[in-house]
Amino acid sequence: MTAATSIGAPAAATSIAAARAEFDADRDPRMIRLRLRGIEAAVSTVRANLAGPESAALGEVAQRCHGAAALAGTHSGTAVPAELLAVLDIADRCARLVVLGLGPDRLPLLHLATEAEQTLTRWSLELPAHDDDRALGRELLSTVHAFLALAYPLR
Numbered sequence: 001m002t003a004a005t006s007i008g009a010p011a012a013a014t015s016i017a018a019a020r021a022e023f024d025a026d027r028d029p030r031m032i033r034l035r036l037r038g039i040e041a042a043v044s045t046v047r048a049n050l051a052g053p054e055s056a057a058l059g060e061v062a063q064r065c066h067g068a069a070a071l072a073g074t075h076s077g078t079a080v081p082a083e084l085l086a087v088l089d090i091a092d093r094c095a096r097l098v099v100l101g102l103g104p105d106r107l108p109l110l111h112l113a114t115e116a117e118q119t120l121t122r123w124s125l126e127l128p129a130h131d132d133d134r135a136l137g138r139e140l141l142s143t144v145h146a147f148l149a150l151a152y153p154l155r
Contacts (some may be wrong), residue, residue, distance in 0.1 A: 001155075004029060006145065013027065018114075027079040027080050027081075027082065027085055028078070028079060029072045029073070029075035029077065029078075029079075029080055030072075030073070032069075032072040032080060032084075032085070032088055033069045033072040033073045034137075035088060035092065036065050036066075036068050036069035036088070036143075037065075037069050038071065038096045039065050039091055039092060039143075040062050040065035040066055042095050042098075042099050043058050043061050043062045043095055043098060043099075044058075044062050046058060046099055047059060047062065054155055057146070057149055057150040057153060058098070058150060060146045060149065061098075061143065061146040061147055061150065063093075063146075064139065064142050064143040064146045065091070065141075065143055066090050067139050068136065068139040068140050068142075068143055071132070071135055071136045071139050072136060074132075075105065075132045075133075075136060076130075076132050076134070077132060080133060080136060081123060081133055083119050083120065083122070083123035083137075084123075084133060084136055084137050084140060086119050087116045087119055087120060087137065087140045087141060087144065089142060090112050090113075090115055090116045090119070090144055091116075091140060091143050091144055091147070093112055094109060094112050094113075094144060094147035095147075096152065097109060097112075097147075098147070099111060102150070102151065106150075106151035106152065107150055109147055109150070109151035109152075110148065110151060110152070112144065112147070113144050113145060113147065113148040116140070116141055116144040117118075117144075119154055120140075120141055123137070135145070
């Protein structure tokens, strides 16, 4: 291999260390709180342009995001588990779907909600969790469920 086609060991180690530091920063409860506030703001902006049941459902999503952000703000650990970060990523993807407009096909929200449930179920069965992590996990899942209720409202 030539130098142009390979990454040297020091460069690879630096890249891995940088990626690890970025991952650890993402798991910081303060960063999670900020991401949830961003989701809340995006949903609230869309809600301002809607009326009726969709507006009420988005209000529930915003309320759940607010509650999850408050829990993240009081999280006593230095980092939340990666599984909770994965559920946060799912909530973020749900928000993007809403911001882009759901349209008639609401199946992607169902798939995302199912993925969130499976992630938290595996995590809760595999590892003992700290009380703060369990509470934040429940609130993140309820946020995803609020997105799901937007897609499939109870009549």
